[in-house]
Amino acid sequence: MRHAGGWFLLLWTLAAAWVGPGRAAEPLELEVRARSDQAEFELDATAGWARDPAGIVVRYGGVELSAREIRFDRASGRVEASGEVWLRRGSGVWTGERLVYNFRTGEIEVGKFRAGMGVLFAAGEGLRGSLTNRVHSATNAFVTTDDHAPPGQRVRARSLTLVPDEYAEVRGATFYLGSVPLLYFPRYRQRLDGQANRLQVRPGYRSRYGAYLLGSYVQPLGSNVTVTPHLDWRHKRGPGAGLDVAWGPFPWGQGAAVGYITHDDRPGVDSRGQPIDPDRSRIWFEHAAFIRTNLAVRASVKYQSDESIVRDFFEDEYRREGQPDTFGEVQRQWPHWSLAVLARPRINEFYQTVERLPEVRLTGLPQKLGPLPLYYQSESSVAHLRFQYAYDTNTAFSALRSDTFHQLTLPQTLFGWLNVTPRVGGRFTHYANVRDWGPQGADHERWVFNTGAELSTRLSRSWDDVRSGWLDLDGLRHIVEPSVNYVFVPDPSTPPVELPPFDFLAPTYRLLPVEYPQFNAIDAIDSQNVIRWGLRQRLQTHRGGSVADVVAWSLLLDWRLDPRPGQNRLSDLYSELDWRLRSWLVLNSEVRYDPEEGRLNLAGHTLTIEPNDRWGWGVGHRYVREWPGGGPGSGYELLTSNFYFKLSENWAFRFWHYYDLDRSILQEQYYTIYRDFRSWSGALIFRVTEDVRGERDYTLGVGVSLKAFPSRGLGSDRNVPRYLLGG
Secondary structure, X not given: OEEOOOEEEOOOOOXXXXXXXXXXXXXXXXXXXXXXXXXXXXXXXXXXXXXXXXXXXEEEOOEEEEEEEEEEOOOOOEEXXXXXXXXXXXXXXXXXXXXXXXXXXXXXXXXXXXXXXXXXXXXXXXXXXXXXXOOEEEEEEEEEOOOOOOOOEEEEEEEEEEEOOOEEEEEEEEEEEOOEEEEEEXXXXXXXXXXXXXXXXXXXXXXXXXXXXXXXXXXXXXXXXXXXXXXXXXXXXXXXXXXXXXXXXXXXXXXXXXXXXXXXXXXXXXXXXXXOOOEEEXXXXXXXXXXXXXXXXXXXXXXXXXXXXXXXXXXXXXXXXXXXXXXXXXXXXXXXXXXXXXXXXXXXXXXXXXXEXXXXXXXXXXXXXXXXXXXXXXXXXXXXXXXXXXOXXXXXXXXXXXXXXXXXXXXXXEOOOEEXXXXXEEXXXXXXXXXXXXXXXXXXXXXXEEEEEEEEOOEEEEEEEEXXXXXXXXXXXXXXXXXXXXXXXXXXXXXXXXXXXXXXXXXXXXXXXXXXXXOOOHHHOOOEEEEEEEEEEEEEXXXXXXXXXXXXXXXXXXXXXXXXXOOOOEOOEEEEEEEEEEOOEEEEEEEEEEOOOOEEEXXXXXXXXXXXXXXXXXXXXXXXXXXXXXXXOOOEEXXXXXXXXXXXXXXXXXXXXXXXXXXXXXXXXXXXXXXXXXXXXXEEEEEEEEOOOOOEEEEEEXXXXXXXXXXXXXOOOOOOHHHHHOO
């Protein structure tokens, strides 16, 4: 029988006269069609066969089978296929010349085969498997991540076991690069569920290390635990070894533990000029558990043998967190209240630390007082505090501090457009059992009153007919949000200089909060009579089917009506601007201007140009007149440049430069060449740094990653080029 048309749907129903007594299952309803919508094919439904030189397709239950000829048994679901056979099931595709598949049980039998499962490809002989246990086995097979024939690299094995979307395991395996055998594995398993195991090797040379080789092996254990042992060698510094363990998410939380030891042949000296012990180590532990939606537990323990081990061997971590924090916290939340218990001990004597052993804080979130239009908020805490200087325990001081703050606000909207929120509050702080500060054992008390009001509004205007292809504009909307925040705090009953300074103001060019409880340096609270002026503007248009900010500009300025000693009447004017002239052309600006002295204290500008995926360029300028608290000569002026160019599909390069204008030197230089090796990606990076003493450090690093199981995300070195150095 010859059937014409694009496809033919066979819906075989169970007929009592045909089934007869004793049949246990109904025939399967199979969809049979030609590969081409215009093709004809031969079909004999009674005998159970179909053929077409151009190919037949059979579908059932999300499984698709194609071949030039098929024979089927409707009752058992068994299908025999021959001639350019392929089978697609889930993320896997199997191909061969002959194949037997059971649509009912999922069992598969193939002679010589090829298969693709996600990023993995395999070939071999005698493949057998089933949908029930999802295990497929084959002999004389190979696996590869290269989708070319012949593959550039592969693992050839005596036997192969596949569990789609979970893992592939080979026994008696040899790793080939091209046709050259390199490594032998008695047994090797590769995960396919997104938690891939992988070997990472980072060879290179650095002036401070000499030749080095950094090795690690990422090994998932189950779907929620990953173990990564490290084995490093640095010619000038010696060997190092470590173990990282990451877990979660579990119902009881997620976290990580890190351990590392090294015998350093050149450990150097610490900040006191004292020699560092060559046996160096660190142990870090972090865990966060959300026991319920309103109950969280967090813990962090970060021990290290000396102050410089992270800076010397884990540069990226050091730049992110110069002084690692150790703490434990439990937080419970209710609709209007939050209770937190915090413990922060000092475990590294070389860091200045304020120990909190413990601190209990109860926070009352803004809540309406019954039918009244008033809102109440509060924050109360009790803490045993101990201030310890770096490398010094003799001059530490401590106290038991109790603090409570309460405030009422009355938010109103006047005239339908003006938001007014007056507030009034008070604070009481008591210091008991004061030790090693001021009069021995004396108690201290302080009362603080605060009041003020915030006014804000939002104005906007639209121009729907504005169009510009060159500026990528499709309509315009201008939004203006001015605000005025007045804060009045009379002199506290006890000035800050007469209180133990556990919480203090660190010098910064950022404008600090002026109202409570956002201003949380409790011991540094002093009188205030200030108006904070704010102006936020946004210019918006339609881009890419959504609303986008073309310009976002914020201005802040404090007018101190009664400045304290050492304060100017006007604070610095703070400006932050993001201007997206096109979707690929962005200007960012950050400025701090002193209006009384008529000078810039801080200026930072970056221009990013990325017109396509072939090239991009980012240039920046950073100026700091004087580092806060650093005194004359502590400022700097820096130019940065980040240029990327994709030369071809296989080659690309990136140049990073940090130029110190004050000293007229290139402070940091990065030169990276990228090479695409089809299923591998490689990078060669060269870095030169020069410190304030004029000492140069040279680094040459090599990075190779299997594209199917990358060691880092695509473009992860775009803003942090040192990723490729492995530090």
